[in-house]
Amino acid sequence: MPHQLPVTIRAPVAADRVAAVRDVLDEANEKGPFGAYFCFPDLENVHFVRLLLVPEGPGGAEGGMPAAVVYIAEVDAPQRRHLADLVRTCGDDLEKVFRHCEGYPAADAPARARLAWLRSHRVRSAAFYVNTVGRGSRQILQEAQLREAIEEFLDRRGPELAGAAPERIRAAVQEHVTGREDLAWARSGPPAPALWWRIRETAHLVVVPLLGLLLLPVLLIALPLWTVLLRWHEARDVPGTGCPARAHERELAGYEDFVAQNPFTAVGSVKPGPFRRITLTVILFLVDYAARHFFNRGDLAGVKTIHFARWLSIEGGRRVVFASNYDGSLESYMDDFIDKVAWGLNAVFSNGLGYPRTRWLVVGGAEDELAFKHYLRSHQLPTQVWYSAYDTLTTHTVGTNARIRAGLFGPLGPAQTEAWLALL
Template identity: 75%
Template sequence: MPHQLAVTIRAPVPPERVADVRRVLAEANAKGPFGTYFHLSDVKGIHFARLLLVPEGPGGSRAGMPASVVYMSEVDAPLHEHLADLVRKAGDELGEVFAHCDGYPQGDASARARIAWLRAHRVPHEAFYVNTVGRGRTQILREARLHAAIQEFLDEHGSALKGAGPARLRAAVQEYVAGRDDLAWARSRPVPPALWWRIRQAVHLVAVPLAVLALLPFLVFALPVWTVLLRLHELRDVPSRARPAREHERELAGYEDFVAQNPFTAVGSVKPGRFRRITLTVILFVVDYGVRHFYNRGDLAGVKTIHFARWLFVDGGRRVIFASNYDGSLESYMDDFIDKVAWGLNAVFGNGLGYPRVRWLVGAGAKDELAFKYYLRCHQLPTQVWYSAYDTLTTHNIDTNTRIRAGLFARLGPAETEAWLALL
């Protein structure tokens, strides 16, 4: 199985063309919701994808913060296959949007030219969370079909199997699956990500702590100074009292709660000054290290409903885009974070202009629930085009399907067999 990548392509839009981009995206959504118009379901390896307009920042183009078209996707590696397939399957439709950006190869331009343009406009992320690293799109869809097939078998043969013990019932399911050529893959374990990638991950896991250890004498001196500077900055912070406009909320609601999952996209300005930029860069580095090596098995510090999430700098580090794909409603999503990881929200978003007042980096902030929700909603962007490869599956469903596949032909004792049957 491949590992997963966060692909972000961002291209500035001249001010006079912003309205045209907004119109094209709205028309694309009307022609086919959930990425239908862009044929995203045909592009190999996509888990989620979105296409949206990010508005200009303070000062606009003159300040180097122009409006932009942003394409984001969470895909199975390798990158070159994704970009090639994206251009092959959705190049013309994407061209209708990116044509409003300078330099996009149009008309009879070659696929190679379009791929090169997309690569040139890629934006690296600072941190990227994957619910379960190495679980590819093919595996997720296959395991969902396996669960459905087993359920259909049990529904159809329920009367004949009535009264059968757990071992006999599981044996019947095994026999049924073994007899179907299209489910032959279920008898083997998923292939892990490539060895070279796993080696690189292991090196990164060890190298970062060693680097921190080497810097320890400097950190012992710098940390008290940074702590004092942090508190001085916090005392000067001015929280925003803005509330989301009703028109903005109605527009956001128009793109939410149609399937089991929702997209969230937000953009905000980093508080001015080098201190805040450096602080946020270090915090996001720590976040990326944590989600890369520890929070990569379905649990982000207690929050289990997120499929993917990413943080990235734009506009020379003066703004940050946050994007995620999550289960359920936005209200439950925000409540989950506030209840379980408010300190993490404060550490990251507390460096954003207008965020509720924070104490000592991790205190207060999101604990002011209403102010925090207003802040997020004000900075949230309409995700005009969004696609999910498995929009009926929550993270819980996906994990259950994986456990069913893992236990189907494994050696299980009586108690484990009963636990396995309880998943069905």
């Protein structure tokens, strides 16, 4: 069983090529809004893919921040396999966009040149969340197939099995699955992630707190100073007061609510000065640590509808991109966060320009629901090209399918058998 990885390719675009990139992405959306235009469905071991344009941004005294094409994917390890597959399968399609970027190899350049270019433009995620670590895209699709096969069998054999004991019904299902070679994989559970990866994760889990203990004297000295500086900055923060433009909201709505899931992509400028950049870097490190080791079984501090999420620091830390794949509407997605983890939103996003006013980093902010929603919508980017390998499946459905597989074979008591049948 593979573990999951974020892949991000970011490439600047010259100002005179931005319109051309936007035209390509718009054309791709019109011809195949779910990635067909870029042959993403032909890629293996992929969960989600998006391709978008991050617009130019003001950089104040430090200079402007150029527009960039950004490719974002959530894939099963290893990453090198995905990049090689991307060049081999979608190289010609990607050229339609990336040829407008600085330094992209010519059309007649060998595949290895394109691969080297993509590798050189990778961006490391500052924090990455996976709904359930180790659940690969192939497993998700197979378990959906298994559930469909079982439900079709029960529909067909319904009159015969009506009134039968739960154990008898389960035995009939087992017999049916065993007799199908295409479901042979279901007779055993999914394998565990690679041993080397589990050792590395355990080491990371232990080493980070140990380093924190070693640095504790320094942290205790620095904390009061940081607290004073935080309140000084918060007192001088200027929250945004505007609403998102109607045209912007209409454009965003045109890319949403076609399937069970939606993509969310937003970009914002970090408040100027080293204090906010350092604070945000530390917060995202802690978010990544928590998501990596504790919130990796379908629950992000109470929010259960997110498949993947990531934070990217770009332009030398002057801007941050947030990207996620979630179930349902954007309104319910924002409400879920506000109701359950407003403090976490504040800890991260309060370091961005225009965020609603906070106190002590975690108080206020997203608690002003309307201001927070206006802030998110204003910073949200159109995601013209987006692909999901299982766009009809919510996180709840994916989890239920995994439980069906887990309970299909092996010993179950009477109550457990009834609970298993209730999943179908």
